[in-house]
Amino acid sequence: MKKYKGYLIDLDGTLYRGNEIIPEAVEFIASLDQMGLRYLFLTNNSSQTPAQVAKRLQKFGFPAREDQVYTSALATAAYLKDTLGSPSVFVIGEEGLKKAIIEANCLMTEQNPEAVVVGIDREFSYEKMKKACLFIRQGAQFIGTNPDKALPTEEGLLPGAGSLIQAIAMATGVNPKIIGKPESIIIHYALKALGTTSGETLIVGDNLETDILAGVKAKIDTLLVLSGVTTMDIANQSEIKPKYQVVTLREWKL
Numbered sequence: 001m002k003k004y005k006g007y008l009i010d011l012d013g014t015l016y017r018g019n020e021i022i023p024e025a026v027e028f029i030a031s032l033d034q035m036g037l038r039y040l041f042l043t044n045n046s047s048q049t050p051a052q053v054a055k056r057l058q059k060f061g062f063p064a065r066e067d068q069v070y071t072s073a074l075a076t077a078a079y080l081k082d083t084l085g086s087p088s089v090f091v092i093g094e095e096g097l098k099k100a101i102i103e104a105n106c107l108m109t110e111q112n113p114e115a116v117v118v119g120i121d122r123e124f125s126y127e128k129m130k131k132a133c134l135f136i137r138q139g140a141q142f143i144g145t146n147p148d149k150a151l152p153t154e155e156g157l158l159p160g161a162g163s164l165i166q167a168i169a170m171a172t173g174v175n176p177k178i179i180g181k182p183e184s185i186i187i188h189y190a191l192k193a194l195g196t197t198s199g200e201t202l203i204v205g206d207n208l209e210t211d212i213l214a215g216v217k218a219k220i221d222t223l224l225v226l227s228g229v230t231t232m233d234i235a236n237q238s239e240i241k242p243k244y245q246v247v248t249l250r251e252w253k254l
């Protein structure tokens with residue numbers, strides 16, 4: 001196995017499952033710290049700020065700092081700044097997304113925005129959707145934080161950001177630019193934040209269609225861990241192939 005300097009690590013299914021911690025993941029993170037290796041916790045969820053995600057990880061027993069969390073909201077904000085020079089933006093989303101966009105010096109507006117950004121918004125409404133559609137039809141760039149169709153919760157699978165984004169895509173006939181996994185844009189900006197190159201970095205996750213596909217698209221090496229949504233059978237049958245595969249992170253030698 002190759003030695004990697006940097007790790008991009010998925011959260012749910014990799015570090016914990018629902019409310020249940022994965023002990024091998026705690027050992028894995030402790031080993032990364034002991035070896036002085038760099039890593040980021042990489043999440044498609046745009047609703048929470050890095051500080052809120054770090055706090056949740058700390059409750060599970062991971063010594064996570066705010067600056068070790070990288071969200072699709074941060075990547076979306078970095079993309080806006082890079083490609084459109086901190087444009088005016090109409091945002092459908094929650095605190096994590098709004099804070100990231102403001103910190104990237106973008107102006108949040110409900111009038112003639114240059115871009116429309118859509119993430120998970122549990123106060124999504126016809127009114128918000130109507131505004132987004134009108135702005136996109138007027139030429140605003142349409143950007144989606146992440147394509148997740150559904151969110152696993154104790155109530156069951158609830159509509160995710162992808163389903164809200166698709167409602168607007170359907171209504172306008174315009175395809176959004178998607179930032180989060182499995183797209184490579186989030187990986188590109190996460191590597192920038194981590195300060196390692198694509199060749200030095202490994203992405204670790206439990207989902208072939210998001211984590212592993214993102215790594216494949218971004219041309220970085222991938223490690224699938226079977227502690228979450230992917231069983232051995234699913235992995236064997238899938239056309240998406242990780243570079244490495246382990247049952248638990250205890251098997252991984254740093």
Ligand SMILES: [Mg+2]
Nearest residue numbers: 010012013206
């Ligand atoms: Mg996962």
